Amino acid sequence: MWAQILVWIGLLALLVLLGLGLFHAQHPIMSIGSKVPDFSLTLFDKYPYQGANQVNLAGLRGKVVVVNFWASWCVTCADESPVMEAAWNYYQPKGQVVFLGVDYTDVDAKALEFLSSYNITYPNGPDLGTRITPIFNRNIAMPETYIVDQQGFLRSEQIGPFQSLADVRSAIDPLLIGR
Amino acid sequence: MKNFAFLIFCLIFAALSILPGSLVSAQQPTPSDDEVNAIARQLFCPVCANTPLDVCPTQACHDWRELIRQMLAEGKTPKEIEQYFVDHYGARVLSEPPQKGLNWLVYVVPPVAFLIGVFLLFQAFRAWKRLPAKSPASGEAGLTASARPDDYVSRLEEELRKRE
Numbered sequence: 001m002w003a004q005i006l007v008w009i010g011l012l013a014l015l016v017l018l019g020l021g022l023f024h025a026q027h028p029i030m031s032i033g034s035k036v037p038d039f040s041l042t043l044f045d046k047y048p049y050q051g052a053n054q055v056n057l058a059g060l061r062g063k064v065v066v067v068n069f070w071a072s073w074c075v076t077c078a079d080e081s082p083v084m085e086a087a088w089n090y091y092q093p094k095g096q097v098v099f100l101g102v103d104y105t106d107v108d109a110k111a112l113e114f115l116s117s118y119n120i121t122y123p124n125g126p127d128l129g130t131r132i133t134p135i136f137n138r139n140i141a142m143p144e145t146y147i148v149d150q151q152g153f154l155r156s157e158q159i160g161p162f163q164s165l166a167d168v169r170s171a172i173d174p175l176l177i178g179r
Numbered sequence: 180m181k182n183f184a185f186l187i188f189c190l191i192f193a194a195l196s197i198l199p200g201s202l203v204s205a206q207q208p209t210p211s212d213d214e215v216n217a218i219a220r221q222l223f224c225p226v227c228a229n230t231p232l233d234v235c236p237t238q239a240c241h242d243w244r245e246l247i248r249q250m251l252a253e254g255k256t257p258k259e260i261e262q263y264f265v266d267h268y269g270a271r272v273l274s275e276p277p278q279k280g281l282n283w284l285v286y287v288v289p290p291v292a293f294l295i296g297v298f299l300l301f302q303a304f305r306a307w308k309r310l311p312a313k314s315p316a317s318g319e320a321g322l323t324a325s326a327r328p329d330d331y332v333s334r335l336e337e338e339l340r341k342r343e
Contacts (some may be wrong), residue, residue, distance in 0.1 A: 004302065007295050014288065073226075073239040105225040105268050107242045130225065130269040 029135055032156065035153050036148050041100055043125035044112060055123060057152065060154065064097045064175045065148040066168075069133060071106045072114035074142035080161035081118035084145075087168040088122040089115045096176055104142060149175050210251040218247050218257050225268035232272075 030036060038058040049055040057065060068084055070077040084099065091097035101124035103111045108126060115124055127133050134156075136146050145158040156171045219233035224240050231239055232247075243264075250260050264272045276282040 007298065008292075010295065014292070017284070071226075071239070073237070073242065105239070107246050109246075110242055126267065128267060128273070129265075179292075 005118065007077065021023055030154050034154055036146075036154050037135055039135060041102060041123075041125045041132060042128055043123050044103075044108070044115070046112070047115065047122070047124040048096070049100075049123040053125075054142060055125075057148065060098050061152060062150050063095075064150060064172055066099045066172065067102060067126075067132075067136070067146045067148065068099065069102050069104050069136070069140060069142060069144045069146075071104045071142050072110040073106065076161045077143040078114070078118065080143050081114075081120060083162045083164060083168065085120050085122070086165045087162075087172075090165060090169070091139055091172065092122070093178070097172060101125070102132055104133055104140065105130060124137070145171075147175070148172050208252075210248050214251060215244050215248045218251070218260055219244050220270050221257075221261065221274050222264055223274060225264075225272050231274065 036057060038056060040054060040056045043049060043053045043055060045053065066087075070080070084101075088099045093097075099122035101115075101120065101122060103124060103126045106126060111124075111126065113122075133140050137144060139161060143161050145162065146154060147156045147158075149155045155175055158167075158171065162168050196271055216233040222232040222243075223230050224230045224235040224237070224243075226239055227235055227237060230240075232243055247260055249265065252296055255263075261273070270282075276285055278286060
């Protein structure tokens with residue numbers, strides 16, 4: 001009798017575990033308005049942030065952070081690159097906005113080739129161990145961009161490429177004037 | 180003295196002329212596709228779902244296979260290459276998940292589930308065996324299936340005897 005009860009409890013626990021696993025896999029960690037968990041991005045040597053080759057999200061409080069996921073094998077990322085660089089050149093002088101390029105599952109040499117060929121200058125680094133991407137989206141579709149406000153809350157997301165500087169500005173400017 | 184200096188010069192010159200050759204011979208030959216695929220087979224494409232790296236047709240996978248070739252040419256061992264892929268793309272690239280944390284479930288659950296199944300079947304068979312068999316026609320209890328025909332024959336014979 002007790003053996004049977006134990007078996008049924010075991011089966012039930014297994015089902016609960018399976019259900020939790022499926023739920024976990026299907027739902028993103030964050031939605032718009034939620035606090036973005038801290039992460040650390042190791043940067044490529046030629047793409048540091050203020051001279052450092054590592055940057056933490058928590059260390060960027062007070063600035064709007066644009067987290068752009070891309071890969072050298074992604075065709076639409078190539079289309080988006082000039083737009084992102086133009087946006088970086090627009091915001092960089094005032095220092096209120098930080099762009100972070102996160103290279104998703106890529107070969108480093110190809111990634112550096114890509115950055116060089118599109119004259120990208122903002123901080124960039126590989127998502128080592130694919131630890132940052134799942135924070136934002138477990139089923140990511142390249143490119144994706146997430147905009148984190150000065151307090152560390154996710155304020156908007158762009159699934160697919162930004163088409164123009166005006167598109168990027170429409171996502172960032174309201175955060176700079178405190179709307 | 181002059182002869183000694185000349186000898187030293189000759190020795191240095193000979194050493195320098197041999198050095199590049201020895202460096203070239205120390206390099207690994209370009210690894211073959213088979214050697215690359217032997218490692219790629221153990222890894223999964225980090226982007227495509229459930230596709231081993233050796234058969235994955237995308238450009239990204241081609242780049243990763245070339246990376247494996249390059250690392251082999253540099254003298255890296257398969258273990259080191261595997262570790263590089265885990266460090267860069269996460270443990271999900273491994274064909275077999277590492278035996279730690281919740282991954283243990285992958286190794287433990289199937290045999291445990293099998294044993295539970297065997298146990299349940301054993302219990303069920305034992306319970307069925309204990310159940311008394313009922314004959315719907317006679318309504319008699321306690322007769323086994325194998326006993327029924329004999330009983331029926333004996334009753335039939337008794338009826339026939341009565342009629343005689």
